[in-house]
Amino acid sequence: MILIAIIIGCVLGAIVGINLPIISYTYSTYLAIAIIAALDSVFGGITGVLKGEFDFKVFISGFFCNAILSMLLTYLGTKLNVDIYLAAIVVFVGRMFLNLTIIRKYYIDKWSKKFEEMKKK
Amino acid sequence: MKKGKITITITIGLACFILVLIIFMQFKVIYQTDIASIDMMRAEELKTELSSWKSKYEEAEEKYNEISKTLKKYKEESSSGVKTKQNLQEELANLELLLGLTDVEGIGIEIILKDPENIDELEKEKEHTEQRITASELIRIVNFLKDSGAEAISINNQRIVNKTDFAQINDTTYIKINSQMVSAPFTIKAIGDSDYLKASLIGTGYVTKIKDWGQTIDFKESKNIRINKYNGNMDYKYIEN
Known part of the structure; x- marks a missing residue:
C-alpha cells in the first residue's frame, strides 16, 4: 500500500516537475538544499520504520522543516557571505550515510538470518 | 485498513511527490541552464x-x-x-x-648739416675757425644719437649698421661710409624719441660747437622718417661657425 503511494507520488512528481516552468538558476541552490534535506528526512524515516520507532509527526515535520530551514540558512549564508549551505549539505549527507548504513546493516542481518534459517531447514 | 495507515500512506505519497517534483525541477534547471550565460x-x-x-x-x-x-x-x-x-x-x-637689412620707418628726426658755403675760399686763409665735417665728427654724431636711443640711423641714405665704416679720404671733402662716397650736405636720419635725439646734440653743446665751425644745422622732426636698408654685403668669409 505504502509502496504504491510512493510509486504514484514519484511518477506524479516527475511528470509535474518536468512540465513546471523553469526557475532561475539563482534559486537552484535553494532547491538543491531542499532536495538534500528532504532526502535526508526520507532516509531518516526509512531508518525509523526499520527500527520500529517511526513517528509520523516527526517524519512530516522533519521533512518540511528541514527543507525550509536549510533554505533559510542558505539565504542567511548568502546575506552573510558565508556558504552555510555547505555545512547543511555536510550534515544532511553525513546523516544520510549514517541512515544508509543502518538500513544496510538491518537488511544484512535480516538476510543472513534468513540464510541461516534456510540452512537449518 | 486503519484510518491512521491511510493518512500515513497519503502523506508519504505526498512527500514523495514533492520530493520528486523538486528533484525534477532541479534536473530541468541544471539541464537547461547555460552555465556561462550571464x-x-x-x-x-x-x-x-x-x-x-x-x-x-x-x-x-x-x-x-x-x-x-x-x-x-x-x-x-x-x-x-x-x-x-x-x-x-x-x-x-x-x-x-x-x-639693418630691412627698410624701416618711424618717428624720428632728420638733421641736415651743411658746410659753410665759402669753405673752399676760407681754407686758403691761414687762420679760420671754419671746418668741414669730417668722418670722425659724423662718428661722434652717430654715437650721440645712439646714446640717446636711436634705433636706426642713416647718413645720406647710408644705413649705419655694425659693419659700417667711416673713412676720411685724404682730408678732402669726401667721406666714405659703407665704402660709398658721401659728401656734404649730410642728411642724418635717426629713428627714436625725437626730443631725446635732439637734446643729445643740443644739450651737450655739440650743435654750438658745429655752428662755431660755420656749419648750418637744421633739425626736422617727423612722424615717419624712412630709413633704407643696408645695401652692402653681409657675408662673412673668414668667420667660421
Missing part, C-alpha cells in the same frame, strides 16, 4: 566575472591613456614644428631688423 550566474560568479572585466577595462583604459598621450605628444611635436617655423621666421625678421 543571467543564470550566481552572485559570486558574477562578482568574479565583473572584477575580471573591470581589470580588463582598466588595462584597456591604461593602454588608451598611454596611446592618447603619445598621440598628444606627436600632435604637439607636429604643431610645434609649425610653430618653430613661425618662430624662426619671426626671429629672422627680427634679426634682419636688428642688422
